[in-house]
């Protein structure tokens with residue numbers, strides 16, 4: 001018996017479905033009956049969906065935090081891997097990650113934009129872990145070596161320093177202990193209201 005929420009279970013199934021569609025035989029061909037069945041399931045869920053803005057603002061009682069719905073770490077977001085960040089005593093964030101087929105850029109490797117997305121959140125988590133949350137203002141990415149799909153890599157975020165409303169952070173993706181992608185980010189603190 002698992003205490004996993006139904007939405008998390010559904011999101012995990014959709015992730016597997018996405019990978020399976022991309023990995024289907026005959027270059028992504030999916031059986032037409034199966035495709036229709038998947039579409040019917042989507043129709044069923046869609047019919048029960050609440051207004052997206054009400055959902056984000058919590059008006060319908062579904063607000064459960066940015067991390068729950070994040071495209072990087074959200075267990076109920078099928079787009080997310082999802083990454084589970086841990087914070088050390090200094091507020092540094094780290095998470096193991098294994099990227100499936102839907103994140104592919106060059107054949108066999110992770111898309112560079114996906115690496116940027118992941119590192120943005122890794123830095124944001126580290127800033128928050130240092131009690132300095134903020135909005136991303138600038139990111140500079142250096143791609144040193146390709147990040148392989150289907151292999152465990154390590155994602156890290158580190159809050160570097162703050163000056164007034166500005167925060168600087170660094171994010172890295174490491175493959176076999178070596179830096180493959182390095183991102184320097186500037187964040188600006190800002191009051192947010194939904």
Ligand SMILES: CCCCCCCCCC(=O)SCCNC(=O)CCNC(=O)[C@H](O)C(C)(C)COP(=O)(O)OP(=O)(O)OC[C@H]1O[C@@H](n2cnc3c(N)ncnc32)[C@H](O)[C@@H]1OP(=O)(O)O
Nearest residue numbers: 066067120121124125128135136137138165166186188190
């Ligand atoms: C628990 C963790 C949860 C994680 C959640 C995931 C979060 C992931 C992070 C994101 O995805 S954030 C979304 C992407 N980013 C945005 O949408 C930001 C859009 N931009 C803005 O909202 C504003 O431009 C911004 C808040 C960044 C700054 O606008 P403000 O009007 O508040 O700032 P202002 O113009 O007063 O500038 C304040 C200082 O920052 C500086 N600054 C602002 N933008 C800059 C920039 N882009 N580059 C360099 N410096 C910048 C500006 O020069 C100034 O410096 P000084 O104080 O020294 O004069």
